[in-house]
Amino acid sequence: MISFENYSVDTVGAQLKAVDIPDEFSEKPRILVLACENDAYPALDMAGMQRRHYSAFVRVVPVRCLGSVNTIWITDALNSGYDGVMMMGCKHGDDYQCHFVKGSELASYRMGKIDDTLKQMALETERVATYEVAISDIARVPQLIDDYAKVIEKIGMSPMKGFA
Amino acid sequence: MAEVKTAAYICKGCGIGERVNTAQMAAIATKEGKMSLVREHEFLCSAAGVQTIRDDIEKEAVSHVMIAACSRRAKTEAFQFPTVALSRANIREGVIWSQPDTPEAKETTQEMADDYVRMGCAEVKKIQVPAGNAVVGHNKRILVVGGGISGITAALEAAKTGYDVVLVEKEKQLGGWTAMLHKRVPDREPFRDPADTGIHGLIAAVNAEPRIKVYLNAVIAETSGAPGRFSARIAIESGSTATEEVGAIVQASGFSLYDANKLTEFSYGKSPNIVDQAGLEKLAQEAAARGEPIRRPSDGGAVKSVAFVQCAGQRDHTNATAGRHLPYCSGFCCNTSIKQAMYFKDANPAVDTVVIYTDLRTPGNTEDFYRSAQDKGVIFTKGKVSAVEPGANACTVRFKDLILDEETSLADVDLVVLATGQVPNSGVNIDLPPAAPDATEVKPISILNLTYRQGKDLPQLKYGFTDSHFICFPYETRRTGIYTAGPVRRPMDIAQAIEDATGATLKAIQAAENAELGRSAHPRSGDLSFPIVRLEGCTQCKRCTVECPFGAIDEDAKSYPVFNESRCRRCGTCMGACPVRVIS
Numbered sequence: 010m011i012s013f014e015n016y017s018v019d020t021v022g023a024q025l026k027a028v029d030i031p032d033e034f035s036e037k038p039r040i041l042v043l044a045c046e047n048d049a050y051p052a053l054d055m056a057g058m059q060r061r062h063y064s065a066f067v068r069v070v071p072v073r074c075l076g077s078v079n080t081i082w083i084t085d086a087l088n089s090g091y092d093g094v095m096m097m098g099c100k101h102g103d104d105y106q107c108h109f110v111k112g113s114e115l116a117s118y119r120m121g122k123i124d125d126t127l128k129q130m131a132l133e134t135e136r137v138a139t140y141e142v143a144i145s146d147i148a149r150v151p152q153l154i155d156d157y158a159k160v161i162e163k164i165g166m167s168p169m170k171g172f173a
Numbered sequence: 174m175a176e177v178k179t180a181a182y183i184c185k186g187c188g189i190g191e192r193v194n195t196a197q198m199a200a201i202a203t204k205e206g207k208m209s210l211v212r213e214h215e216f217l218c219s220a221a222g223v224q225t226i227r228d229d230i231e232k233e234a235v236s237h238v239m240i241a242a243c244s245r246r247a248k249t250e251a252f253q254f255p256t257v258a259l260s261r262a263n264i265r266e267g268v269i270w271s272q273p274d275t276p277e278a279k280e281t282t283q284e285m286a287d288d289y290v291r292m293g294c295a296e297v298k299k300i301q302v303p304a305g306n307a308v309v310g311h312n313k314r315i316l317v318v319g320g321g322i323s324g325i326t327a328a329l330e331a332a333k334t335g336y337d338v339v340l341v342e343k344e345k346q347l348g349g350w351t352a353m354l355h356k357r358v359p360d361r362e363p364f365r366d367p368a369d370t371g372i373h374g375l376i377a378a379v380n381a382e383p384r385i386k387v388y389l390n391a392v393i394a395e396t397s398g399a400p401g402r403f404s405a406r407i408a409i410e411s412g413s414t415a416t417e418e419v420g421a422i423v424q425a426s427g428f429s430l431y432d433a434n435k436l437t438e439f440s441y442g443k444s445p446n447i448v449d450q451a452g453l454e455k456l457a458q459e460a461a462a463r464g465e466p467i468r469r470p471s472d473g474g475a476v477k478s479v480a481f482v483q484c485a486g487q488r489d490h491t492n493a494t495a496g497r498h499l500p501y502c503s504g505f506c507c508n509t510s511i512k513q514a515m516y517f518k519d520a521n522p523a524v525d526t527v528v529i530y531t532d533l534r535t536p537g538n539t540e541d542f543y544r545s546a547q548d549k550g551v552i553f554t555k556g557k558v559s560a561v562e563p564g565a566n567a568c569t570v571r572f573k574d575l576i577l578d579e580e581t582s583l584a585d586v587d588l589v590v591l592a593t594g595q596v597p598n599s600g601v602n603i604d605l606p607p608a609a610p611d612a613t614e615v616k617p618i619s620i621l622n623l624t625y626r627q628g629k630d631l632p633q634l635k636y637g638f639t640d641s642h643f644i645c646f647p648y649e650t651r652r653t654g655i656y657t658a659g660p661v662r663r664p665m666d667i668a669q670a671i672e673d674a675t676g677a678t679l680k681a682i683q684a685a686e687n688a689e690l691g692r693s694a695h696p697r698s699g700d701l702s703f704p705i706v707r708l709e710g711c712t713q714c715k716r717c718t719v720e721c722p723f724g725a726i727d728e729d730a731k732s733y734p735v736f737n738e739s740r741c742r743r744c745g746t747c748m749g750a751c752p753v754r755v756i757s
Binding site: 027070075 | 265303642
């Protein structure tokens with residue numbers, strides 16, 4: 010296994026597991042946002058600076074690059090009772106904006122396979138979503154969050170709460 | 174390792190104290206976060222607030238600090254404690270500024286703040302202060318591959334900054350394409366006339382510079398290592414080899430002109446009076462050496478009429494994917510044709526010069542150069558050339574006039590100049606599968622011959638140009654410590670290549686300096702952490718070695734990953750790739 014002294018499967022895993030998850034009947038879903046520290050996280054900060062409001066149900070964890078997201082974080086989050094996971098990384102493709110060139114592309118490739126995992130867990134595929142976010146998406150990011158919160162509201166709370 | 178002592182600091186400033194219950198957050202840090210020391214502060218980033226933390230680090234031996242205040246992106250200078258593990262809970266931007274200040278929102282806002290405190294406490298306990306990379310190289314010489322205008326500029330700029338340079342050129346002399354020009358497009362006011370290239374002065378400066386060691390007739394046979402400790406084996410035409418240790422590399426391998434033989438409709442090769450732009454420069458240099466005007470190649474007769482065919486084999490979208498020829502604009506050729514038309518007009522204003530173009534592109538102040546050509550009587554015709562018909566001494570150029578929207582032609586043209594484009598000398602495309610043994614195409618020759626697991630040359634992006642982060646970090650390649658400059662990176666002219674080489678050289682110097690300190694190159698500039706691999710449990714799946722965007726990981730004989738820390742950008746893509754499930 011691979012880790013950095015100040016960034017590892019553990020440092021992120023411990024954060025997402027520290028969150029207090031209200032029970033299924035609370036009407037308070039919890040959405041984990043794994044946000045790339047290069048563009049998505051600054052965009053979220055700037056949204057705050059401009060007092061653009063977004064759902065209070067999100068808990069944001071900055072990551073070095075979406076390419077560093079290990080799928081174990083996703084399964085850990087779902088097993089812990091999160092109702093959804095949003096991943097925000099940079100644009101990929103020929104006119105990529107990923108600061109590590111291939112990270113967001115690899116993440117999107119890996120997450121393309123997460124649907125099977127979700128089905129095995131008897132969860133809706135909407136519970137994990139990946140987004141391309143630019144640093145200038147200051148108005149768009151709160152909208153993405155609120156739209157996703159509505160999706161979660163529609164599909165309902167995760168049945169996985171209270172087991173972990 | 175020293176004892177772990179944790180401390181949490183909860184700031185009440187910037188309105189945090191009014192919006193959320195910090196006493197409750199402090200209680201959570203103590204009870205759930207299990208922080209051994211918890212303090213609230215009215216204004217944590219003030220001198221007094223920061224001093225509180227410093228005092229605790231010194232007197233209370235605090236080793237792990239959790240700060241619940243503003244975003245980790247804010248107040249980074251105030252909250253800089255390099256000797257301790259640090260985590261930041263984003264209560265300002267992430268909670269009170271992103272949530273409405275209403276009675277209804279109070280409960281969920283508080284829940285957010287409480288959770289971020291829990292998360293910060295959980296994270297900091299898992300963090301260690303990076304010890305730094307022990308395997309650093311100390312070499313700061315710069316290897317410049319290619320001795321054209323880009324490479325010469327890179328070498329001279331590095332030398333002027335105080336760094337030693339190894340300059341490797343495959344031809345028997347320096348100068349590249351620039352040395353093959355009669356004159357260059359001007360780069361300064363008044364942008365009126367073609368200018369001296371100055372290349373001989375630059376070559377003399379390279380030869381006179383004691384910091385620059387030049388290899389001519391030489392190519393790179395092998396490049397191994399990492400920033401700060403690259404080793405390049407140089408193969409010289411005579412058969413001898415030399416090995417040079419360097420800290421960083423600037424690849425200025427330039428371009429080749431698109432092969433005009435592929436432009437059958439323009440009859441290149443069927444008449445000596447049809448030349449490409451390089452062919453015209455050769456005629457101009459020869460004429461200048463003779464001290465007389467350019468003559469018609471077929472019979473040495475006087476040139477009375479010249480036609481310039483712009484975008485010859487460029488900006489071609491004749492089929493759905495990329496066209497038969499180059500799909501892109503090479504950017505330099507409009508100005509080159511204007512300059513070449515002036516070769517004739519300046520010698521004899523009676524010579525007819527017609528530039529047939531679809532869009533005339535003269536970037537920057539060379540707009541004035543275009544106007545100067547109009548003043549000198551150069552004719553610009555908006556049209557698309559369909560055919561060049563060679564005759565014994567006179568050619569006919571058929572084209573569609575795009576203003577009048579009609580087919581027309583120019584007859585009795587003594588000389589036709591085709592503005593073909595730049596094809597980058599990028600070496601081997603490492604993303605293509607190895608060519609079949611019976612492939613008839615000429616195989617590209619590797620420029621760097623890297624010993625990296627991921628291939629011999631730099632990855633390419635579009636149209637064979639080497640990949641570079643166009644938006645954020647233009648000189649970067651996907652091989653740390655190796656920077657591209659000039660037309661190998663994107664099409665460009667002399668003025669742009671000089672600027673490009675200067676920038677790339679500065680990046681190369683930074684890379685060598687950072688490598689010695691064990692620090693990452695950007696975007697995580699200065700980061701001392703690097704991937705640590707535990708091989709117990711490694712299944713030799715190779716995902717990390719294949720997926721590393723920077724070719725930082727090689728493989729040993731048993732397919733275990735071998736990390737080259739100095740090549741690493743600390744993105745963690747290897748960490749995301751690793752399928753080994755740890756206990757969680």
